[in-house]
Amino acid sequence: MIQPIDFSAFSSNYSGGNQEFSEKGLIDKIEIDTRKIQSGATALFVALDGSRQNGADFAKIAHSLKVRNFILPLKAKSNVPHLDDSNILWTENPLDALQELAKANRFQFDGPVIGITGSNGKTIVKEWLAQVLGQDVKVYKSPKSYNSQIGVALSALGIQSVHQVALLEAGISKPGEMDRLKKIIEPEIGIFTNIGSAHDENFENLETKIREKCRLFANVRFLIYRKDHALVQHFLEKTFDSDRLVSWSDVPGADYTLSVKKEKKGARILMIAPDLRTYTFATAFDDPASLENIRHVIVCSMVLGLKPEKIQAGVKLLHAVDMRxxxxxxxxxxxxxxxxxxxxxxxxxxxxxxxxxxxxxxxxxxxxxxxxxxxxxxxxxxxxxxxxxxxxxxxxxxxxxxxxxxxxxxxxxxxxxxxxxxxxxxxxxxxxxxxxxxxxxxxxxxxxxxxxxxxxxxVHETVLEINLNALRHNFNFYKTLLSPDIKIMVMVKAFAYGGGAAEIANHLQQIGADYLAVAYIDEGVYLRQKGVTLPVMVMNPDTRYLDLIQEYKLEPVIYSLRSLEGLSSLALNQSEELPIHLELDTGMRRLGMAEEDLKDLLTHLEQHPQIKIKGIFTHLAGADEAIHEEFTLTQLTRFRELSDSIMNRLPARPIRHALNSAGIVRFPDQAFDMVRLGIGLHGVEVNQLEQNKLEAVATLKTVVSQVKKVRKGESIGYGRQGRMQQDGEIAILAIGYADGYDRRFGNGNAFVMVRGKKAWTIGNICMDMCMVDVSGLQVKEGDEVILFGKGPSLQYLAAQIGAIPYELLTGIGMRVKRNYILD
Known part of the structure; x- marks a missing residue:
């Protein structure tokens, strides 16, 4: 819900398009997804294009839901059905118009706007600052991580007259984006959290990235930053007037000095203000990232004029914010x-x-x-x-x-x-x-x-987190390598590579997958029972269960004359059409029809017209290695020839597909009609050509069950294989090989991340637990431990034990809880 806006007045002043108005249009809701429209009478539908969908195609649906105000792309004017009694702004770029609308709403707001950017911590700083300021004033903050081109516009449209201060975060992934966001946010106060490696591939260097982010702060009255970040400090102090900069640091030399004293439970922050008065703030947090974020909040609150005792009351109540x-x-x-x-x-x-x-x-x-x-x-x-x-x-x-x-x-x-x-x-x-x-x-x-x-x-304290945002990111990355007309089949066999078939399949259904593939009939039945409606190909079906195939509308793969004959005999008296996928063996030497079988195959199909070939495909044996490129190209050529010969005898054109995740990267021009996306969806680029473009989807976590002091020379674990090289501490973790943490990771062959530091395994991996050396890391019982995710990566761990990432993912035990995260 937004502050009511006169859409007709806005449109008449907007120079980027032309208008068709039947009546005055008062709007108080912005809709970009027809599925979310509740009451269209006072809504504005903005047709934004997606990666595979044209926003204008949904205008008629919005109209049927009583929407009468539209921003539509000029290019679609001849294709959009007539929308009776509607107010339409036709424009070259609907996103531009949406951002202008957001800008108009933001500049109706009289209170201070605080703009927050940086590589990490933006959302947490925003949420915590809202908690502290919200004790006395009505705070508006952008929802969750709404910091993109669309997200910032929708955020700014949410500011209403009842609010007294607005907090908006801005994120960019490439040069040129911040200029657009700055025009919407136009903050009075800015916070630059820090600089990191996110999206480095799109910027020349870190200074270029800092410069782009700082465009947000061109007109701020005050800009808050941590002086200890040398690159940020150097750029800001040479670019902005000193009277606009508000710095803080651990050590003297900044406007605010905020040193940290760790305690048994949490920490105390000792602050020396510019007037040399000293204040103390207590917090339950003691990790470096949280302490940095809290200090940004304290300084911003001081700049806004909050009394220190009120800031302390707010800081004391701060809680961990999980934006997911x-x-x-x-x-x-x-x-x-x-x-x-x-x-x-x-x-x-x-x-x-x-x-x-x-x-x-x-x-x-x-x-x-x-x-x-x-x-x-x-x-x-x-x-x-x-x-x-x-x-x-x-x-x-x-x-x-x-x-x-x-x-x-x-x-x-x-x-x-x-x-x-x-x-x-x-x-x-x-x-x-x-x-x-x-x-x-x-x-x-x-x-x-x-x-x-x-x-x-x-349940078990060990958790496999599946990040659905990262999954969507990876899916969209592979789509960018392909022509828009190429379909994507996603492999969800083996419990979706250990991640949870129903949950992942349902999400894939939402983000635009065209097909799913499973190994066995029961996997397909399970998906149907969980509400999945996408076409499902079954790669190794038992054709004796034709009743299940038909009842659950599954599409079996036929890989031999025997399997075809078995299916045909059961379907002999069936009138219902039965779609199949035909697998050809072009060199994998696994399942698949040989060339010499094709004549009998086609004769058989002509005798059984109820069986229809829906798809034809092959498996590539070495698409992930350059050394096999000639062999792979021979396979692809052979597949084209064999499938052409089959299709010349068929009344309809089936879907052809050959490329797996590796093949999509190496041979995108050989995509045929569809590709099969598997391990790449989970953030593993087996070619290692585009790994930096993918995000880790699965993170395996556990907790520290106990911490023990161990003396130099003492043995640890079964077989006394672990030996302490010096006095120190070990942590016992609540995970073992029964959970899928391979025995070969023991005795220093793998590390985990705890409190942001590496801790290497020591001793053998046990069935339900393992031990790591945490000497000097100040680890406590209950601390979270990362076994794989962004670090260590699946690829690294697999290489350590001579395995492949597939093994590690599919080996995660069923007693490990799966949590599904949407950031």
Missing amino acids: LTLKSGIRQCLLIDDSYNNDLAGLEIALEFMSQQRTPSGRKILILSEMVQEGNEELMAQKISGLVSHYQIDLLVGVGQLFLRYKNFFSPQCLFFSGNSEVLAGIEKLNLDRDLILVKGARKFQFEDIIRLLEAE
């Missing part, structure tokens, strides 16, 4: 979406959209929601929440807080309302949970983490 939506296992076979850290309307809609994309186990969709503390008019807010609950077809709303009790009449009688967190905990049995999908979302003061702990299943 997390899908996890719950009690009584429920699925749980954890978004308990915060609550606002924009974030609620994002969370509900994520919820709508998940499979519902078999029960209800339940929303546990607290009242919102920064949203202004309570009655209007209750109406908006009611509209979202209805639109996203929530079966049961559990409302917590006085707002819900005051406005019960806006909600159905089936809703449950509680005054506070303790009542929910005491009344959880009233929900009668059983295989439900539950979204928990609440403002900090309601402490919904207690509800999460109650609802979360008691």
Whole structure:
């Protein structure tokens, strides 16, 4: 929901297009996705193109949902069906118009706007600053990580007159992007968090990247930065007037000195202000990244004029902010979406959209929601929440807080309302949970983490996190290598390479995959039972189970005359058309039809017209290695010749596909009609040609169960294989080879990351646990440990033991909980 805007007035002043108006258009909602449209009467639909979709193609759907205000691309004017009684702004670039609209809304706002950029910490600084400032004033902050070209525009449109200060973050991935964002945000105060390696490949060097990011701050009154970051400090101090710069550092020499004293639980920050007064701030955090972010918050709060005692009260209450939506296992076979850290309307809609994309186990969709503390008019807010609950077809709303009790009449009688967190905990049995999908979302003061702990299943402390944003990123990267008309089949066999077939398949369905492939019929049946509707190819089907193939609309692969004859005999009296995929052996020497079988194959198909070839494909034996390039090209040529000869006898053209993840990178011009994306989706580029373009999807995590002091020479673990080289400490981790952490990683053959530092294994890997040397790392029981992810990578670990990344992913045990993350 945005501040009401006169769309007709905006359009008449916008120079980048031409208008068709039938009446005055007052708008209070911006829609870029027709699936989210609740009430179109006062909405504006902006047709933004996606990687495979033209936004204008959805204008008619938006119109059917009563939308009467549109920003549409001029190039589509001849193709868009007539939209009766509509106000239309036709423009070369709808994104430009959206950003101009956002700019107009931002400049109606009189309060200070704080712009935040940098490589890391932007979102955390924004969230924590909102928590501190929100004690006294109404704060608007951009939702989650909305810092892109579209995200910043949508964020700026959310600022309303009720707000007193606005926090907007900005992120860029290439030169030229910040100029556009700066025109929207135009901050009065800027925060430059730090500089790192993200998107380095798109910038000449770090100084170039700093320069691009600093374009956001061209007109700021004050710019806050950490002086200890030498490159940032050097650039800012040579570029900006000194009276606009506000620096802080661990050591004297900056405007604010903020030194840290670690304590048993957390830390104390000792600050010397510019007037030489000293202040102390206590925090529960003690890791370097959090302490840096907190100090940015303290300095910005001081610049804004907050009293130090008020800042201390806010800092003391700061909590870990997980900006990610997390899908996890719950009690009584429920699925749980954890978004308990915060609550606002924009974030609620994002969370509900994520919820709508998940499979519902078999029960209800339940929303546990607290009242919102920064949203202004309570009655209007209750109406908006009611509209979202209805639109996203929530079966049961559990409302917590006085707002819900005051406005019960806006909600159905089936809703449950509680005054506070303790009542929910005491009344959880009233929900009668059983295989439900539950979204928990609440403002900090309601402490919904207690509800999460109650609802979360008691499981192993080791977790495999699947980052759905990274998965989407990798999927889109491979799409950029291909022509727009090339389809993508994604391999989700073997539990989607260990990541969870149903959850990943459902997400792939949302982001535009064309086909899925599994190894066996039961895998395909499972996907159908979990709500997957994409075409599913079964690579090694048992054709005796034709009833399951037909019931669940699966498409079997035929790789021999015997398998074809077996399928034909069962389908002899069937009238229903049966689609198959034909596998040809062009050199892999695994499953597949040989050339000498093709004549009999075609004769057989002519005798069984109910069997239709939907696709023809082959497997490449060495597409991932340059040494096999000649052989691979021979395979591709052979495939083209054999498939051409088959297609010349067929009445319809089947889909042809040969390239795997490695082949897409090496031979994109040989994509035929479709490609098969497998390990590349998970962030592993086996050619090692484009690895820096991919993101790690899976992160394996565990916790430290115990820390022990061990003396030099003492033995550790079974067989006494581990030996301490000096006095030190070891940590016992809650993971072993039964969880998929290979025995070969023992005795220093692998490292883990704990508190941001490497800790190498020591001793043999046990069935349920292992040990690492943490001497000098100040590790504590309960600390999080990363076994693989961004570091160490799957490729590194596989190379350490002579394995391949596939083995490590598919070997993760089923007792390891899978959590699905949307950043």
